């Protein structure tokens with residue numbers, strides 16, 4: 001697909017950063033379950049924490065395809081970093097799309113610079129695929145809301161400074177789900193369990209516990225009851241970002257597999273000479289490229305008037321399942337070495353699985369695709 005000179009320049013800049021600054025930190029960050037903060041500062045210096053912020057608030061306000069390309073390239077370096085960045089961008093998008101001028105002025109210029117770091121708190125222990133079943137309540141009291149509840153699986157949960165919160169203003173009425181912006185240091189807001197995960201181990205995933213947290217009316221982002229549709233429309237763009245990350249991850253595994261197949265010798269020749277291995281590489285390329293084309297198509301549609309639900313879910317479904325299969329084959333091509341922590345494909349294989357789960361599982365993407373087809 002043809003890219004503009006600006007899109008090519010951003011791809012080149014992010015690609016260099018991902019390969020020179022992100023990838024070398026990835027193994028240690030995974031092993032120690034520590035987010036590489038110096039990498040975050042580098043992303044901020046490049047302006048990537050401002051991707052989805054309007055220019056008047058210090059942002060880059062990039063088009064959909066540029067957003068996808070940046071996600072793809074960062075994920076080539078490490079998925080955990082790309083995940084943290086895309087969640088920060090979800091948070092800035094919520095404020096930019098739904099916030100008042102005062103709210104934008106309060107948060108966006110600083111968030112563009114990388115800190116405060118944003119989190120997006122929709123999921124709960126008993127409400128994942130169906131967020132309408134959430135039980136967190138923001139009870140109106142005078143000109144404040146009093147929030148009680150627990151949010152689960154929150155990316156940047158520990159690192160973040162500001163939380164985009166979804167809560168019902170009436171306990172039994174999903175029609176009252178509303179979006180708020182909450183400073184992390186609000187009284188009564190605490191970080192709970194940090195999850196120990198299969199992959200994506202450098203990204204912190206925690207529960208956030210709200211106990212009698214008082215937030216002023218001025219922190220409400222949407223009208224009362226406007227929170228769920230706001231979340232779903234923002235997540236359409238988010239899914240294109242995850243699709244792009246899946247493509248970057250798959251490309252990274254494919255490149256490692258190509259290199260290894262050319263170097264490793266068995267039966268007196270490089271394993272790349274065996275047709276079985278060549279066919280694997282061909283399939284890996286075809287799956288990655290199919291995911292990329294669908295992702296770029298969906299990304300272009302993000303610039304239209306309506307959220308492209310069909311294209312975004314199709315891209316996320318195809319690209320994330322491809323990432324799982326491509327990383328699996330990359331391990332296979334590495335043989336026993338691929339099963340060890342000495343080789344990066346082991347981490348890529350563990351990381352890939354999350355792309356079929358967060359921001360809507362593959363089953364939910366297929367539910368959306370079929371709904372769009374059937375009406």
Ligand SMILES: Cc1cc2nc3c(=O)[nH]c(=O)nc-3n(C[C@H](O)[C@H](O)[C@H](O)COP(=O)(O)OP(=O)(O)OC[C@H]3O[C@@H](n4cnc5c(N)ncnc54)[C@H](O)[C@@H]3O)c2cc1C
Pocket residue numbers: 087120121122123125126127128129130152153154155156197200205354357358359360361362363364367
């Ligand atoms: C590492 C990580 C980071 C995350 N980050 C965030 C974050 O920052 N913010 C946030 O809000 N959430 C986050 N999540 C939550 C994530 O979006 C949810 O885990 C996901 O939406 C699935 O919800 P669940 O885990 O409750 O699974 P469930 O909804 O319980 O689903 C269990 C299984 O049932 C299937 N299923 C459910 N409903 C249907 C249906 N209607 N039709 C067919 N199959 C169905 C699912 O596909 C799945 O296979 C994160 C999760 C993880 C693991």
